[in-house]
Amino acid sequence: MAETIGFVGLGDLGAPVAGNLLDAGYGLRVWNRTVSKADALVARGAERAATPADAASPGGIVVSLLWDDASVESVVASDGFLDQLAPGGVHISMSTITPEASKRLAALHAARGSTFVEAPIFGRPEAAAARQLWIPFAGPAAAKERVRPLLDAMGAQGVFDFGEEIGAATMVKLVGNFMIIAMARSIGEGVRAVAANGFDPKATIEMLTQTLFDAPIFRSYGRALATGAAAPVQSAIPEKDLGLFQRTAALAGAPTPISGLLLKIVRAP
Amino acid sequence: MAETIGFVGLGDLGAPVAGNLLDAGYGLRVWNRTVSKADALVARGAERAATPADAASPGGIVVSLLWDDASVESVVASDGFLDQLAPGGVHISMSTITPEASKRLAALHAARGSTFVEAPIFGRPEAAAARQLWIPFAGPAAAKERVRPLLDAMGAQGVFDFGEEIGAATMVKLVGNFMIIAMARSIGEGVRAVAANGFDPKATIEMLTQTLFDAPIFRSYGRALATGAAAPVQSAIPEKDLGLFQRTAALAGAPTPISGLLLKIVRAP
Numbered sequence: 001m002a003e004t005i006g007f008v009g010l011g012d013l014g015a016p017v018a019g020n021l022l023d024a025g026y027g028l029r030v031w032n033r034t035v036s037k038a039d040a041l042v043a044r045g046a047e048r049a050a051t052p053a054d055a056a057s058p059g060g061i062v063v064s065l066l067w068d069d070a071s072v073e074s075v076v077a078s079d080g081f082l083d084q085l086a087p088g089g090v091h092i093s094m095s096t097i098t099p100e101a102s103k104r105l106a107a108l109h110a111a112r113g114s115t116f117v118e119a120p121i122f123g124r125p126e127a128a129a130a131r132q133l134w135i136p137f138a139g140p141a142a143a144k145e146r147v148r149p150l151l152d153a154m155g156a157q158g159v160f161d162f163g164e165e166i167g168a169a170t171m172v173k174l175v176g177n178f179m180i181i182a183m184a185r186s187i188g189e190g191v192r193a194v195a196a197n198g199f200d201p202k203a204t205i206e207m208l209t210q211t212l213f214d215a216p217i218f219r220s221y222g223r224a225l226a227t228g229a230a231a232p233v234q235s236a237i238p239e240k241d242l243g244l245f246q247r248t249a250a251l252a253g254a255p256t257p258i259s260g261l262l263l264k265i266v267r268a269p
Numbered sequence: 270m271a272e273t274i275g276f277v278g279l280g281d282l283g284a285p286v287a288g289n290l291l292d293a294g295y296g297l298r299v300w301n302r303t304v305s306k307a308d309a310l311v312a313r314g315a316e317r318a319a320t321p322a323d324a325a326s327p328g329g330i331v332v333s334l335l336w337d338d339a340s341v342e343s344v345v346a347s348d349g350f351l352d353q354l355a356p357g358g359v360h361i362s363m364s365t366i367t368p369e370a371s372k373r374l375a376a377l378h379a380a381r382g383s384t385f386v387e388a389p390i391f392g393r394p395e396a397a398a399a400r401q402l403w404i405p406f407a408g409p410a411a412a413k414e415r416v417r418p419l420l421d422a423m424g425a426q427g428v429f430d431f432g433e434e435i436g437a438a439t440m441v442k443l444v445g446n447f448m449i450i451a452m453a454r455s456i457g458e459g460v461r462a463v464a465a466n467g468f469d470p471k472a473t474i475e476m477l478t479q480t481l482f483d484a485p486i487f488r489s490y491g492r493a494l495a496t497g498a499a500a501p502v503q504s505a506i507p508e509k510d511l512g513l514f515q516r517t518a519a520l521a522g523a524p525t526p527i528s529g530l531l532l533k534i535v536r537a538p
């Protein structure tokens with residue numbers, strides 16, 4: 001059996017990603033705030049960790065896939081986590097957080113003798129199960145080289161190296177999510193105008209997604225919106241991620257009119 | 270030589286599209302408000318029409334590729350145009366106009382014994398030259414069948430039939446242009462946030478356009494925005510087309526928050 005990996009955060013995305021590691025033959029020590037979410041993985045052979053620190057091991061690898069800046073920072077600050085990972089451990093951070101939080105976390109790890117790398121995930125839970133995740137990747141070269149095979153094992157169909165500077169991969173994830181939301185909401189506005197005028201939204205989306213907008217993201221959102229077969233997923237993620245993008249852009253003085261409007265739209269009842 | 274086609278409107282897009290007809294062996298009678306814009310085509314063998322009516326011929330085919338509702342309606346209302354086209358002529362309207370204008374124009378033609386079909390063009394002038402235009406197509410079946418070969422000759426790489434109801438093809442064009450502008454402006458907002466935070470916009474765009482947004486429209490706009498090599502084209506088209514989309518959506522009571530914001534953005538100095 002290959003190395004045992006710590007895995008913190010078994011939500012909708014974390015659970016299938018961790019499951020992929022088991023399938024690839026890795027051992028797992030898993031922790032989740034809601035304990036029962038680990039049950040299915042434990043039944044498949046994962047060990048249950050009592051705390052985040054208990055999922056880490058000296059010189060080992062721990063993965064986290066959590067909600068936001070605060071949840072990742074709380075795990076890293078939790079009793080014994082950084083002590084348990086050092087010396088020489090690597091923390092693969094896969095959550096969608098801000099570049100500034102990522103930089104703070106990297107500094108905390110470096111000061112305590114371990115390494116923080118960022119590998120946020122583009123892909124919904126179905127894409128994790130289908131091993132079709134896209135992952136931007138940043139951090140110190142040696143740590144990245146060590147953990148790179150794990151990204152494939154977790155279901156990456158492609159990994160994009162953004163160099164050593166922490167924050168770069170996280171930034172791409174925020175921009176990508178902003179663009180996905182902008183696309184989805186623009187398609188929605190277009191589809192509503194077509195339908196209100198008595199024309200066929202389905203034919204409209206079929207043409208646009210076979211021509212100018214011939215990309216998977218448009219086909220899936222567009223068809224769902226045009227047929228009304230599936231409403232856009234009701235989720236707190238768009239509001240959270242637009243907020244992270246806005247905060248990051250605003251900190252650097254970049255204007256955010258479109259993401260600002262989208263944030264109002266997704267917050268509307 | 271094949272049939273002689275009337276062609277009204279030799280702007281940035283009209284000129285290469287008309288040139289494609291000449292290349293395909295059709296005769297041309299061309300008219301443009303600014304007379305000199307016909308010179309290059311006349312030098313290549315096109316006849317010069319003195320008026321829009323003079324470009325039309327009884328039972329023949331005339332193409333128009335103009336700026337907006339008013340310019341197409343003014344050509345159709347011009348002295349002798351509808352008289353000259355009847356009986357049995359077909360007007361292929363390729364301008365980006367509103368569905369309501371398209372319906373009014375179709376009724377005018379029908380009342381006078383000719384047929385109006387709509388075939389607005391997705392594609393920039395370079396795409397016309399490269400014969401890579403996408404064309405949504407609507408109107409009475411017999412007229413569409415008659416003029417269909419002309420669309421290929423004008424440079425279509427794909428024609429999408431939206432049925433007999435006039436307005437359907439024009440609606441698709443308005444939605445498509447709205448979505449293109451939403452994309453371009455969202456990419457711009459993302460790229461500015463990346464750059465302001467000191468990260469590399471080019472690497473960001475490379476990843477996103479190779480994965481989620483793997484479509485030609487993103488690659489061209491994204492690379493131009495990320496490298497700063499080419500600013501977005503300064504043009505009055507986005508403002509005009511967003512206005513047409515908004516008016517069309519509002520007439521039917523559909524909400525337009527995103528296109529409304531984009532209209533403010535493109536109008537800002």
